[in-house]
Amino acid sequence: MELEGQWWKGQLAGDIYQALRYKEIKLPSYKGQSPQLNLRRYFADLIAIVSNRYRLCPTARHLAVYLLDLFMDRYDITVQQLHMVALSCLLLASKFEEREDRVPKLETLNSLGCMSSMNLVLTKQGLLHMELLLLETFQWNLYLPTAAHFIEYYLSIAVNEADLHDGWPMACLEKTVLYMTKYADYFLEVSLQGKLKFCCCFT
Template sequence: MTFDWIFLSAASSNTQRASCTHAAGPMELESQWWKGQLAGDIYHALRYKELKLPAYKGQSPQLSFRRYFADLIAIVSNRFRLCPTARHLAVYLLDLFMDRYDVSVQQLHLVALSCLLLASKFEEREDHVPKLESLNCLGCMTSMNLVLTKQSLLHMELLLLETFQWNLYLPTAAHFIEYYLSIAVHETDLHDGWPMANIEKTVQYMAKYADYFLEVSLQDHEFLKFAPSLVAAACVASSRVVLRLSPAWPSRLQRLTAYLWEHLAACVERLLVAHDGDVKEANKQKCQQQQKLQLASTVFHGSGTVSAVPQYLHRPTPQFSQQNCQPVQPSSLGASSYMPHTNLQAGTQPHGHLQPIPASLDAKVSIPFNRAYQVNGHYAGAAPCFDI
């Protein structure tokens, strides 16, 4: 009770200060608790609370559809610009509910969206919570012939609350990540063995890659085997590995997180394996796109001659349509234009469309890389084109 009281008091204090300084800018104090005087107390309260998280067994009969509904939550969450903690809490509620009940696939649509609404009510301000009318107007809802009603949502929300005994104070990796990122980069760090030339740029890339790995952890229920704080620490460690910062896990992060590299190794390797798969898929799609552009750049006439097509005739690759909930098409993103994993609107799946329960959804992210790194001397993958 002491830790819960500390957390709630700190959150209340930050909220009050945020309301007093709302006009100061878009960043509100209540969303930056890790910068406040009570950051340490709130962090320890979260660590204490994660010790009491419900057990997850991974025994749902619909477990094969779990990835699909996690992507659905990501789509709707991005459409309404909900915070990462709301999205991660929603997926966690869905995982726990599916683990306890045998629910039909059609009903899981209602469950997933109800989880997102509950999570947004718990994590977001009231004016950010999606409204029923807005949900029903989404293109992905109409394409699946889904119509939510107030009665069905209230009934499902009540069932969810009763399932979790009215306790939504469930820490996820997203609740820890910013606290760890606050010291993830330091001027004493080395990049490829040399002092960093631009620490501000390094901090920006660290945040982007941490967001990417954080979203990777949502894609696979196997990450629920690890404590949320450990997953968050592993996301930071993986980002440091990819960005070639040394040491990979400095002593300051060991002290802050209370995790040694040995504790993180299994989770880090799983994250980097997923990252390596994303890189290979991105390179494959990039090659395919270049081949299509080469074929489209020439026109064959009946006489057998070949003439170049003017560049203004080439239309850009269509981007994500929020109304239709279609994914971003893969693009060749350079180091200066890299988009974090969370910004890909369709659950970060450039070649998968959200259709009514496909056989499998293999979500990938388009990131160009060209160097190699190693973890513990036995994992090799692609590292970023990152010049600091």
């Protein structure tokens, strides 16, 4: 998303955060009305597996799944086409979020074991066609913030020395930050598997 590494630590962190929040408010709505909604978990997992294989950043992985969700929401797609769509979403997201040298290459994608098990061979022409269709669907706008774009900023301000635990100062700030980061990363990955629902109860 054209953001410098560790932007949340820089002087412009507040401005960048506000820009992300502004874009988040205007995100396309996800209705969960795809005829293939029951396959969503499988393809989200496929994106996560391939993303981990190439060690792509969390923002690329989350953007890819979000693009997949929106695209599935709008079209009735065959299962075979969904494989192409999912991988094209990941390629587009990685091109948007990663350095060029980290974007998966066609040859290495086709060499993955999961590709042969799916009896799927990607072609340059097929990928370009699908990427173009995706870009046209999203009106060439991939600036779509996800939870992964905010997590580091929130973690940077989530814990400070003045915080208390059971009314007492924290014994070890570093350990608290470590656990906070661990669980935030866990829930961030869990959120890829489906839309999390949070319920607030007031008494």
